[in-house]
Amino acid sequence: MSFVQKTGLSLAIATATAVLLSGCATTGPSETLLSSGLTAVSSPQSATQWYQLGASEADQRQQQTATTGKAKNVILVIGDGMGITSLTSGRIFSGQQLGLKGEEFHLSFESLPYSALVKTYNTDQQTPDSAGTMSAIMTGTKTRAGVIAVSPQAERANCGSSKGTELTSLIEFAHQQGKATGVVTTTRITHATPAATYAHGPERNWEADSQLPEEAKANGCTDIASQLVTSDLDVAFGGGLKAFTPAATGGYRADDQDLTANWLARPGHHFVSDAQQLQQANMKNGQWLGLFSGSHLPYVDERDDKIPGLLTMTQAAVERLSQDSDGYALVIEAGRIDHAHHAGNGYRALKETEELHQTLDWLINQVDLSNTLLLVTADHSHTLTLAGYPTRGNPINGVVKGNDDRGLPKTTPELLEDGQSYTSMNYRNGPGAVSMPRPGVDEATALQPDYQQQALIPLESETHGGEDVAIYGAGPYAHLLGGTMEQHWIYHLMRYAITGKQEI
Known part of the structure; x- marks a missing residue:
């Protein structure tokens, strides 16, 4: 077999x-x-x-056997902000959507044969940001928070200090090896995580030229959107159209350029802006830019039929990239897991995780894992917690109902010493923070899509967590995963799989 x-x-x-x-x-x-x-x-x-x-x-x-041939293809999948508690909660949630109790369910990628823990710190932060972590994964070098694929010698938001410190990304290396390349995301395509695949600069927020300070302009830094349209990417799908279009038409550009027109002016380049155009596109050749929203794509439960989901974009990307006889490198990001957590909104974080699970269910069964290295990980975690002794099968985003003295499930919610019920999912900090006396929550309220789980420390936006994240893998050299790894080592695994040899 x-x-x-x-x-x-x-x-x-x-x-x-x-x-x-x-x-x-x-x-x-x-x-x-x-x-x-x-x-x-x-x-x-x-x-x-x-x-x-x-x-x-x-x-x-x-019965597992290691695969040691060169990887024709490399696929890196990022669940942005998908920490260990997000995995556990997402697993239970996805199982419960199928009518199961949930705890025993496996997310599609959790059944990949190899795994490890990954440390996520930046060179200057104990709890990291996405720019620094994704830059480490993409370049093999840990770096500062907030910078895009430049070395830690560069100061954040200082263009002059970043000149000459640009680092070659895995996507750029794959292109040099003759492979097709692509990036798919549910965020803005110029957001920190996807940007680290093709762009370089000392500030993640320089997505459009209007966001460049005078120092950056004087020292020759360019905005992330401009770097994308001059890149060698074969596929770039996501949101963020406003960074590519002039202010006069509702965009963010101060240079009055329409970068989608600049992209189309390059031979063999194509542009699509809605789900129907993407589904009707002939993905057999050419370079494709798809921008399906002004900013981030809407959450899964808020999209209309004009917005393609992560699975649809992934299917189109794989179809196009698979045409290359030398193989391909593809980065896929479920980016809005992170945004829902920042909003203290557990339900939507789990829905986005479920979409990633469904996308990978298709992908795992689609690609040939004898010549494709598939890695699934997170760039960092969040402060989501899961606790309170709920009975098995308790709705993961509902109020806690425990067991009685005989171990049988109760029919009424558990009450704390303050006399109020509570949910098993909560955040350490964020917009859902409560003060004393703590308000209770009933099941109907807790299950609403917009419900913000209670938090301890009031913050406008919930923060990242600093603990390790998981990585899962299959395919050539995936057996090298194991133990607790430094995050930048993921790049070296991917490069080793492509070349079949260690390179210093």
């Missing part, structure tokens, strides 16, 4: 396991259709069942 077949089988078994371990929601058996086409029948829990499933997992893992 090939590695690809084993991986697909593992995913199917993992999903079947989730169904089996959920137990019956009703008195009779129920059937759930798996994405693999298999049908699993749920059954009551038993000690024997848990034991057998554990033995089966051990057997599967001992």
Whole structure:
């Protein structure tokens, strides 16, 4: 059995396991259709069942074999802000959307065979920002918070200090090796994380020329949008149209240029601006820029049919990049997980995580993992917590209902010493902060899409967390993942997979 077949089988078994371990929601058996086409029948829990499933997992893992051939393709997937608690909560949420209890569910990428923990600090910050972390992943060099693919010798927002410190990104290296390259994001394409794949500069906020200070202009720095349209990217899909269009037409540019026209003026370059244009595009060749919103793409539950989702953009990108006989390098970002967390909005963070899970479910079954290195990680975490002893299967974003003295689920919410109910998902800081006496929350309120989980410290925007994040992988040299890694080492793994040799 090939590695690809084993991986697909593992995913199917993992999903079947989730169904089996959920137990019956009703008195009779129920059937759930798996994405693999298999049908699993749920059954009551038993000690024997848990034991057998554990033995089966051990057997599967001992059959894993490392893949050591060169990687034709490299795909890096970033769940922006998707820390460990986001993974746990997202896993439960996605399972519960399928009618399962949730805890036993696996997100699609959690079944990839290799994993590790990743340290996320910047050279100047204990708790990092996305610009510094993504620059480390893309360039193999840790650097400062707020800078885009320049060395730590550059001072933030100081153009002169950054000259000569530009670092070659993995995407740029892949292009040098003759591979097609692309980036897909649900944020502005000029936002910090996607920008680190193709741009260089000492300030992440210089997305349009109107945001450049006089010092930057005098010392020859250019805005991120301008750098994209002169880049060698074959695919760039996301939001952020306003950074490319003049102020006279509602954009942010002070130079009166329409950079989408500049992109189209290059031979073989194409531009699309809505889902229908993307679906009708002939993705067999050419270079493609797709900007589907003025700023970030709307959250999953707020999009209309004019806005393509992460899966649709990923499918189009893979179709185009796969035409290159030398292979490709692709970066995919589920960027709005991060934004929902900053807003203290757990529901939308979980919905964005679910979209990433669904996108990777397609991607894992689409690509050939014998010659494609697939890595899934986060750039940093958030302050989301999950606690309170809720009974198994309790709605992940609902109020906590515990178990009685016999271990049986209660039907009424748990109350704290202040006499109020509470949710199991909360934030350490952010806009949901409460003061004493603490208000309670009922189930109907907690389950609303706009509900902001309660927080301890009042801040306009919830902050990142500083703990490690997870990385999952499959394909050539993914077996080198293990233990606790420095974040910049991810670049060196990807480069090693492309070249098949260590380079200093």
